[in-house]
Amino acid sequence: MSVNTAMIEKYRNDFLKEVEENVEEGHWVKMCMQCGVCSGSCPFGPHWEHPPQEIFMMIRAGKRDEVLGSESMWMCTSCYNCIVRCPRELPITHIMHGLANYAHRLGLAPKMNPTRRFAKIFWDNIAKTGRVNELGLSLNLYFMDGFGSGVKKATAMAGVGVGMLRTKRLNPFALVRHKGVQNPKEFQSLLKKAKEVEDRRKGLAG
Amino acid sequence: MTDAVATNETILVVGGGISGLTAALETAECGKNVILIEKNPSVGGRVSQLYKYFPKLCRPSCGQEINYRRLKANKRVRVLTMAEVVNIKGAAGDYTVGVSIRPRYVNENCTSCGACAEVVSAEIDDPFNYNMKKIKAAYLPHNMAYPQRYVLDPSIVGPEEGERAKAACKYDAIELDMQEQALELKAGAIIWATGWKPYDAAKIQPYGYDRFPNVVTSVEFERMMDPFGPTGGRMLRPSDGKEARNIAFIQCAGSRDRNHLKHCSRICCMATLKQSTYLQEQYGDDSEAQATIYYIDIRAIDRFEDFYKKVQADPKVRFVKSKVANITEDRDTHDVFLHGVNTEGYHRYDNTHDLCVLAVGMEPSVRAEQINGNVAGDASGFIEMHEANGAIFGAGCASNALDVNRAVQSATAAALRAIQVVNRVAGAEV
Amino acid sequence: MSETKTAMYICNGCGLGDRLDTDSLGKLAQSEGKCTIVRQHDFLCNRDGVDTIRRDIDDDGVTHVVIAACSRRAKTEAFGFDDVALGRANLREGVIWVRPDTEEARETTQEMAEDYVRMACAEIRYMQRPEGNPNTGDNKRILVVGGGVSGMAAAVEASKAGYEVLLVEKSGELGGWAARLYKRVPNREPFSDPQDTGVEDLVKTVEHDKNITVFLSSVITRTSGAPGQFSVDISAESGTTSTENVGSIIQASGFSNFDAARLPELGFGASADVVDQAGLELLAGKAGDGPITRPSDGKEVASVVFVQCAGQRSDKPGHLPYCSGHCCNTSIKQAMYFKDTNPDVDTLLLYSDLRTPGNGEDFYRSAQRKGVTFTKGQVREVQTANGALVVKFRDMILDDDAEARADLVVLATGQVPNSGIDIEPAAAEDENEGSGVDAASNNNAAVEVPLESVLNLDYRQGPDLPHLRHGFNDSHFICFPYETRRSGIYTCGPVRRPMDIAQALEDATGAALKAIQAVENASLGRAAHPRSGDLSFPSFRKEGCTQCKRCTVECPFGAIDEDEQRYPVFNESRCRRCGTCMGACPVRVIYFESYSVDTVGQQVKAVQMPDETEEKPRFLVLACENDAYPALDMAAQQGLQYSPFVRVVPVRCLGSVNTIWVTDALNSGYDGVMLMGCKKGDEYQCHFVKGSEMAHYRMSKIDDTLQQLQLEVERVETYEVEITDIQRAPKLIDDYVNRVNEIGMNPFKGF
Structure with a gap:
């Protein structure tokens, strides 16, 4: 049984409860009074299929697939406008990230969502050595959609790259030798521990 | 009138707005002696500044x-204006209240003939019109002012303007050397009716009240409708004096908001519904005149529902279920743009309006805990009914966010609570 | 009665001395006005001026005083001589402030002043100092009808002030609806949990209060009398009746629950698991701290849906058009009954506007914290299917049809007031030809109230208080929530307006104060609101009375009854002193000591009528003293001007205007008569209810008379003027004057 089906089984019709128990800050969802100030405050507003307040309503209405499969919460850029304005003090930004994260873990997040893919690339990059390999990250991003478009994007950014080289903001040798944290072993065990704690908290252990 | 004799059977009413006036009159008409203390130069409070009542x-x-006529006819009420309570000593049935009276520079001889205002040239901001208008520094606070007596602003009390005013008065009514006065009054019970103040709209940063001239508050809008108000009774935009026809009303401006006032101020929905009818009054059937009400819930409680239905049927009025996210303005025209989402079905809007009225919330003018250091109140500062308060009773909007009708009701109840105390003091078995 | 001695005091202050020839005014007062003493003073309202008057009264036996100075609304306290008959000639706001200070205007201004002096002298000649109603009772007991929370609170609060109370309850026990609640909505910080109702304590307090006598299983079968002297029959179910005397009455007859059987579309009746809020309270009470079970099969409720505004805020026939105010908070409280016992119970609340004013917002938040789900939705139907309920609704946020399955559905239905018999439709049917005023149109058709009288008043106008709207016995006035239309009888609690316990407690306290005030004033012979303190009262000359009943029918306060011979019986303590009866009386036999057909009629006649050739028309303005007259005063204060040809007479109420004043005026040469009253209609402003309405009607009838006299009907006009019509009122006058001038002078001049 996949994690997703396990969750469906566990919460049957109660998606709100599922969110409360599994999503970071999910217990705040019920506090929304549908004023819509968050939806209007988001600078990415027009691009949202379902703005935060609507997502909260959908959660209450049990629209599990639509919410978790939505591109919407991946739009959040953490500008915190919504949190500042929310009359109920909901940590909306965090809930959006929590929902995205949860959808991703359940394998329901839209596969091609660029934010999700960026986050994945970023994570894989940093998790390797404990420090971001900026050059590697950039190249990975450029070539995310295939070789052709990667070359195009890289060429377009060449000027910037040369400039950065000149001002020593970019180390060309990072491709071959990237300096990680001092004690990579300890870093890896730290990550492992953190994952265990997180999984336990979300009831995913075992 | 400052020689008011008071005993521990006297009831002291603090605040001369509709609640304080009511409490004082209802008490006095039961045969009790009352001293009414008002901070401003005239009684009447905030309702005097309203254009109309809902519904x-x-x-x-x-x-x-009617209330002033009752007051004039009743020898049991003494009114002290420009007076404030400084301290309260003692306990239920036996209070000694320190009162400070600011100088008015005009004594009881004043016939309100207006000769002083004619010779004074200095002008001051008119607090009655929320400083949207200038008035002479020798002034009658407003048309209905009671006591009907002029006031000299302290800024002109001096050799030039002050002396000129004094010279113009044939009745020795102007006393330039009037000093602040301190009184001690006995009282058996105290009715605290200091009312409410509008929430400071500038604190609601995204609405730009402090930045955009065409964003006004509901209380200011009310003054604009008065023929003697700052715009001569017309809906003129502060930016350019042009008629505002396309008007936005934003509900819960400060209320129901953990960042501002956590309570619902109760009156604002009805106040806005009322103000939306002013469009019909000003513009008749002109189809360009439009009110748009942005709301979370319309709280037209009990019989007020009738009024809500009437407004809903008005083609001039549109309802959008939305808490407006923010306001921007056109720098050239000063039109305001309201941004947000209509949550009924998710419709995003960026609406242009001539004028935006913020239905500002209500907070107590004096917070409970500021009264005598220990009066029990709720988290918003409204006075609660509590034994620890002794014979200090909240009335009207000092005790809750109330409409006029409920404030009067509350004041009438407070009057009885005070009477119960002084009757006990008097041992008056009826 | 002691000898009449009239004195006039003419003030020369505020420019009066400069603008007017006050010496000739004085001579006029002496010669035409028959004043024994006439004095002038430079500053009449100061200590010296007032002392002068005081000395004349004390030492010289002056009984009638006329102050010729400013408006009666100014310096009222300084000139508050209440031991004499007092008149005011308004020379400041009425004359010099509304006229330009020009040489040209001097003559007409002086004429205006002279006329006001003549009028004041004529008025005072027919005035007596009001002595107070002699027909008083001094019973200070208070009757409270209804033993619910409102009634008990009113009783306890009145008792705490030292008054004796009779509390009559229809059922066999005290407590009313509130006693059937499991818990109540909180009224103190932190406003987060249901709270004990406190009803048991209140019942105990009542039962132990030696000032309070409780009559259970009893109703009021007759009420007669007036404030300070009511007599009531209290009849017990057992058949015994006791007659008691009380000074005032508080009606706290409460509400009935809306009959949910009228909502079959919401499943009430079809399933036992659809209940109303009262039904849920019973279930919760039964469950106590344990889980609530559903009525049909005793199964523990695992899911519940609350349907707000069930049969309320609705225009459908048989539904309630209003909002009952408390139901949002009540449903929140009830949802908490479930959540507090078992957080896993699904609680869904479907609302259209969530109405939790004040700190109710905390209660709302608390419910959300506890996991109550709130959805803005319009419920269409509640279906029953296989032992479960399905609530079909439109989700207004997601704009989607949705449904929720539930073990139990709670309908938030409304409060229907127990306000007794609606006497106005009855009166309208029985309409006397004298009155053309329709019973205030009311929306009561939709709301059925129990047709059982609460008070059984033996009043001429019917057994209960007039309803305001939707059957509620509320006051029509925003500033005066206790202003009922029957003196000495006050309503409180949900019979007045839909409300919750917190409001009812406050309301009851206020009503208790009014009841106390009523008995205190009644024993002194003084009027109640709005002319509170007025000592004048109506009398009539029986020999002239034709028993036409107009006064008894038209009295807005039901103060006047009829005796066996159909003569009016005034019940002075019930009277509010508006003078509507005086205005109604076709044979002019009704009068007050200080206000009568003569006090105004003689003023009308006292005005000097220039003949046609002088081209100085004369207009009479009868102005309501509460709205139009102050508006004109304030216009004067603002320096606005109007025609020097009008003579303004303030009247207590336009309802007191007797048509004889109008016809006499026209007969004696006035070119027109203008009536300025307040707003009429549904949202009437008149504090005597129908005054303005009545005047409009009566003046429409006067047209026939005018036509008989071959006078143009335009000469008599009635206007609605608000107190804020400071700019409009003078303009109305001028426009009117111009219009009549175009018609031409009254041909009756000089006859």
Whole structure:
């Protein structure tokens, strides 16, 4: 049984409860009074299929697939406008990230969502050595959609790259030798521990 | 009148707005002696500044006229204006209240003939019109002012303007050397009716009240409708004096908001519904005149529902279920743009309006805990009914966010609570 | 009665001395006005001026005083001589402030002043100092009808002030609806949990209060009398009746629950698991701290849906058009009954506007914290299917049809007031030809109230208080929530307006104060609101009375009854002193000591009528003293002007205007008569209810008379003027004057 089906089984019709128990800050969802100030405050507003307040309503209405499969919460850029304005003090930004994260873990997040893919690339990059390999990250991003478009994007950014080289903001040798944290072993065990704690908290252990 | 004799059977009413006036009159008409203390130069409070009442759309001054007539006819009420309570000592049935009276520079001889105002040239901001207008520094606070007596602003009390005013008065009514006065009054019970103040709209940063001239508050809008107000009774935009026809009303401006006032101020929905009818009054059937009400819930409680239905049927009025996210303005025209989402079905809007009225919330003028250091109140500062308060009773909007009708009701109840105390003091078995 | 001695005091202050020839005014007062003493003073309202008057009264036996100075609304306290008959000639706001200070205007201004002096002298000649109603009772007991929370609170609060109370309850026990609640909505910080109702304590307090006598299983079968002297029959179910005397009455007859059987579309009746809020309270009470079970099969409720505004805020026939105010908070409280016992119970609340004013917002938040789900939705139907309920609704946020399955559905239905018999439709049917005023149109058709009288008043106008709207016995006035239309009888609690316990407690306290005030004033012979303190009262000359009943029918306060011979019985303590009866009386036999057909009629006649050739028309303005007259005063204060040809007479109420004043005026040469009253209609402003309405009607009838006299009907006009019509009122006058001038002078001049 996949994690997703396990969750469906566990919460049957109660998606709100599922969110409360599994999503970071999910217990705040019920506090929304549908004023819509968050939806209007988001600078990415027009691009949202379902703005935060609507997502909260959908959660209450049990629209599990639509919410978790939505591109919407991946739009959040953490500008915190919504949190500042929310009359109920909901940590909306965090809930959006929590929902995205949860959808991703359940394998329901839209596969091609660029934010999700960026986050994945970023994570894989940093998790390797404990420090971001900026050059590697950039190249990975450029070539995310295939070789052709990667070359195009890289060429377009060449000027910037040369400039950065000149001002020593970019180390060309990072491709071959990237300096990680001092004690990579300890870093890896730290990550492992953190994952265990997180999984336990979300009831995913075992 | 400052020689008011008071005993521990006297009831002290603090605040001369509709609640304080009511408490004082109802108490006095039961045969009790009352001293009414008002901070401003005239009684009447905030209702005097209202253009109309909801839901009848009648005039607040009509009821005030009756109340002033009751006041003039009743020798048991003494009114002290420009007076404030400084401290309260003692306990239920035996209070000693320190009162400080600011100088008015005009004594009881004043016939309100207006000769002083004619010779004074200095002008001051008119607090009655929320400083949207200038008035002479020798002034009658407003048309219905009671006591009907002029006031000299302290800024002109001096050799030039002050002396000129004094010279113009044939009745020795102007006393330039009037000093602040301190009184001690006995009282058996105290009715605290200091009312409310509008929430400071500038604190609601995204609405730009402090930045955009065409964002005004509901209380200011009310003054604009008065023929003697800052715009001569017309809906003129502060930016350019042009008629505002396309008007936005934003509900819960400060209320129901953990960042501002956590309580619902109760009156704002009805106040906005009322104000939306002013468009019909000003522009008749002009189809360009439009009110848009942005709301979370319309709280037209009990019989007020009738009024809500009437407004809903008005083609001039549109309802959008939305808490407006923010306001921007056109720098050239000063039109305001309201941004947000209509949550009924998710419709995003960026609406242009001539004028935006913020239905500002209500907070107590004096917070409970500021009264005598220990009066029990709720988290918003409204006075609660509590044994620890002794014989200090909240009335009207000092005790809750209330409409006029409920404030009067509350004041009438407070009057009885005070009477119960002084009757006990008097051992008056009826 | 002691000898009449009239004195006039003419003030020369505020420019009066400069603008007017006050010496000739004085001579006029002496010669035409028959004043024994006439004095002038430079500053009449100061200590010296007032002392002068005081000395004349004390030492010289002056009984009638006329102050010729400012408006009666100014310096009222300084000139408050209440031991004499007092008149005011308004020379400041009425004359010099509304006229330009020009040489040209001097003559007409002086004429205006002279006329006001003549009028004041004529008025005072027919005035007596009001002595107070002699027909008083001094019973200070208070009757409270209804033993619910409102009634008990009113009783306890009145008792705490030292008054004796009779509390009559229809059922066999005290407590009313509130006693059937499991818990109540909180009224103190932190406003987060249901709270004990406190009803048991209140019942105990009542039962132990030696000032309070409780009559259970009893109703009021007759009420007669007036404030300070009511007599009531209290009849017990057992058949015994006791007659008691009380000074005032508080009606706290409460509400009935809306009959949910009228909502079959919401499943009430079809399933036992659809209940109303009262039904849920019973279930919760039964469950106590344990889980609530559903009525049909005793199964523990695992899911519940609350349907707000069930049969309320609705225009459908048989539904309630209003909002009952408390139901949002009540449903929140009830949802907490479930959540507090078992957080896993699904609680869904479907609302259209969530109405939790004040700190109710905390209660709302608390419910959300506890996991109550709130959805803005319009419920269409509640279906029953296989032992479960399905609530079909439109989700207004997601704009989607949705449904929720539930073990139990709670309908938030409304409060229907127990306000007794609606006497106005009855009166309208029985309409006397004298009155053309329709019973205030009311929306009561939709709301059925129990047709059982609460008070059984033996009043001429019917057994209960007039309803305001939707059957509620509320006050019509925003500033005066206790202003009922029957003196000495006050309503409180949900019979007045839909409300919750917190409001009812406050309301009851206020009503208790009014009841106390009523008995205190009644024993002194003084009027109640709005002319509170007025000592004048109506009398009539029986020999002239034709028993036409107009006064008894038209009295807005039901103060006047009829005796066996159909003569009016005035019940002075019930009277509010508006003078509507005086205005109604076709044979002019009704009068007050200080206000009568003569006090105004003689003023009308006292005005000097220039003949046609002088081209100085004369207009009479009868102005309501509460709205139009102050508006004109304030216009004067603002320096606005109007025609010097009008003579303004303030009247207590336009309802007191007797048509004889109008016809006499026209007969004696006035070119027109203008009536300025307040707003009429549904949202009437008149504090005597129908005054303005009545005047409009009566003046429409006067047209026939005018036509008989071959006078143009335009000469008599009635206007609605608000107190804020400071700019409009003078303009109305001028426009009117111009219009009549175009018609031409009254041909009756000089006859």
